Amino acid sequence: MTSIPVRRALLSVSDKTGIVDLATALSGKGVELVSTGGTAKALRDAGLTVRDISELTGFPEMMDGRVKTLHPKVHGGLLAVRDDAAHAASMAEHQIGAIDLVVVNLYPFEATVAKGADRDEVVENIDIGGPSMVRSAAKNHAYVAIVTDPADYALVAEGTTTLNDRKRLAAKAFATTAAYDGAIARWFGQVDQGERFPATLPITLRRAGEELRYGENPHQHAAFYAATGDATPGIGQARQVQGKALSYNNYNDADAALELIAEFRDADPTCVIVKHANPCGVATAATLAEAYEAAFACDTVSAFGGIIAVNRPLDGVTAKAITGIFTEVVVAPDADAEALALFAAKKNLRLLLTGALPDPARDGLFAKSIAGGWLVQSRDAGRVLPADLKVVTKRQPTEQELADCLFAWTIAKHVKSNAIVYAKGGSTAGVGAGQMNRLESARIAAWKAKDAADKAGWGEPRTIGSAVASDAFFPFADGLLAAVEAGATAVIQPGGSIRDDEVIAAADAAGLAMVFTGMRHFRH
Template sequence: MRPPMSDLLPIRRALISVSDKTGLIEFGRFLAGKGVEILSTGGTAKALRDAGVPVKDVSDHTGFPEILDGRVKTLVPQVHGGILGRRDLKEHLAQMEQHAIAPIDLVAVNLYPFEATVAKGASFQDCIENIDIGGPAMIRSAAKNHAGVAVLTEPQHFAEIQAEIEAKGGTTLATRRRLAAAAYARTAAYDAAISGWFAKQQGEDFPPRLAFAGVLRQGLRYGENPHQQAAFYTDGTNRPGIATAKQIQGKELSYNNINDTDAAFECVAEFDRPAIAIIKHATPCGVAVAEDLVTAWDRAFLCDPVSPFGGIVAANRVLDAAAAEKIAAIFTEVVIAPDADEAARAIFARKKNLRLLLTGAMPDPAAPGMTFKSVAGGFLAQSRDAGHIAASALKVVTQRAPTEAELRDLLFAFRVCKHVKSNAIVYAKNEATVGLGGGQPNRVDSARIAGWKSEEAAKAAGLPEPLARGSVVASDAFFPFADGLEAAAAAGVTAVIQPGGSMRDAEVIAAADKAGLAMVLTGMRHFRH
């Protein structure tokens, strides 16, 4: 017959060993005030003792000293037996009494800062020494035996447990189960960070088992559609952008807001000069660079004056009042930039629903990283598309080489092309998009759509001819037939940039020569599905 277990368990003995000592002293004082015996180790014991909190060293509790430079201090039966022993089994209680193992009712452990040690570029050996062994073992033990033990793995757990003990006299089973789930998530994330680091040390980008973890940034009202649930997680890489941004004002971000804002900021980060990217449904509807953000805005907006309504605007410079006035003149869901001056913030503040996000920095478009996409039964992993093409890498294949102005626009268009859904076609002039087509099952339709949009934009602006007249065109992949290039030529382009590599390259080159176009090949494709 098993002794009955109570849902509400008082705390008589606690083991505390924390790397992050936020809230430690207050919690220690609270437990001591409730008559709880506190066991601790190393720096945690010293911090408690220095604050006047009664504490017993684990080595005194176990009768076994810390050895091997502190690598072994809690990996002993007196600790793990006290955590793992089931209070509802007479045989467990008898064995614990036989071996003088005292029950431990609460375990508060946060781990050696392995992730932070790696992030600061520490040596291999320093990283190894910051792999916690005893901590994860105690956490996992306490989580397994959550029926009789509360496990705290984050500083914020101190206040939660303190409030529950104060109100109810102990910890409830529901709370212990929730904390146990959080504990296993923490050790899983910790092990994922270690395994990922080890794989990199071995030069393995794609190891046999790939583990990664996220930290909940915020729950979302719904996903892409109201009937879908969603949440936003950060991955700890601290890449400047949507995951690190501070929201200055506006409504809560939605799933689609986050997805589109990320696309906008990554696009505008491609450029060194002041740039504006206007994004709708994760694809650009206008991108431009100029000497200032106001001019960049005007040129980007001219490309498609209809789609920006309800869209996302990204800038790669500090937003000033002049730029803010332009952006705020239309309904905009989100504005993201590295910063905004006080005048710009005041202008945006008039639009209560507009979300203003400031990141403090720009992401490096050439930095390595990974992207993931779920599929049925698994996921795809790949390196981020950090490919850039310099003018020196281009191969001229037509009778006419591009002019200096055409070359500048070709390189600009190809960078934008990387952020347009395939099959992507970008018309550009004076480092501004003047026609965009993408997401079509064939390239010729994208070319025609981009040309049609340039005509509509010109009409809206009261201009006498389509914006694409005298522009250049970028294609994210090769032209499989000459028809796509011919559609671009009909729209009025003068030069072409594309990867090349089609079986019909000779046919496409001949069509370019016939139309008097200059064409360069990159040898690099930029599919974006």
């Protein structure tokens, strides 16, 4: 059957949004309303005639509402194939009436977990009857419509449902119960049982908006999916003030910028410029405008068409400086009226306001698809403090060198391996990313620093007197010697190479100070 009139509807919702209006519309079409507990009360309070589920089943709601819809007169009315003679005979024999529409939304399990409820309350908010009704109705979508989202109430408010609508509603319903069960399974495995990597890892995502224009390249398809139950401030959750829709690459690069600027969320004004998911300039200064100018000066070529992120609300002076070149996306916690007005004149610039920055030390899992499966690991939330550092050279780093080392190290964590970062006075001097060997990364970063100095008319590159960070150990002394040639005076690296003694000796011979972190930050 294609179009089916609704004669009886079963309404049982935890979220009462819009339910009275829907029930009123259905009642006006002559639909019999059957309901449970709090939903029935809300409808009666609105002056509607409602039949209790206990009257339909002949059984009272019991056990604090745990048992009310788990009954043959409910599920028989949902699952019966209407034009099957045997099904019709069973319905007649057992006085089971057909139910043509089910409107259900489930107990707020994820919200209960999110508010920090105790274990008993969390378990009590595992819905049993709701998902059972949803699945029964969705399975029998040839005859029954199932609505799990108030946004779909308008589809059924006229009292008639089409097959195409019932198919779409059924697909949404099964996705809803899958996500719900996934959230429960994750909580039991990862939270209640403390298993970081349970034997089965349900991952449920919800598409946010329409498909993106294309993927990483025009011949690829793409969409953005938000993780259900994750309240972390992110690019997908940011308020887009202006500009055309974000592309796949915009999302990827803006996320890289957001993750890096989050490292500085409690620091002085800081600006990050990212291109193709790698930082090309980072600086901390007394004002955002000064931080932007210093970050931009690090690599004025790569900054064109890049992504900018800041750790403070944008002001007009900074916004004016940013609009001096073409920028794809700007990410900030907020922006003042002057900044908004200046950006409004740049219609192609996307401005994203996050309201807050994510916690860089937060827990979580990172997943990557490979042929035949997924690789899953914990987030790289590793950080080092001055007390964690081990000085391995004869010379101790100065206070300024130590600060530059830690600044460079923080940035190197977000640069694609092999990563080399030179920094001086709270600003990057040169960034070498993604090379197949550490020596080439060190040389490229130094060359970029010299190029930046030539363009700016400085007397010398900022690598002179800088600190250099390496995301992993120097396997040979050659990479360190390239840093010496560039003018670095301090080095921060994980250590752990079988040739550490050789590298330390080279540093001592050059008069460098070098510290080991004992932690590496590969980023592939």
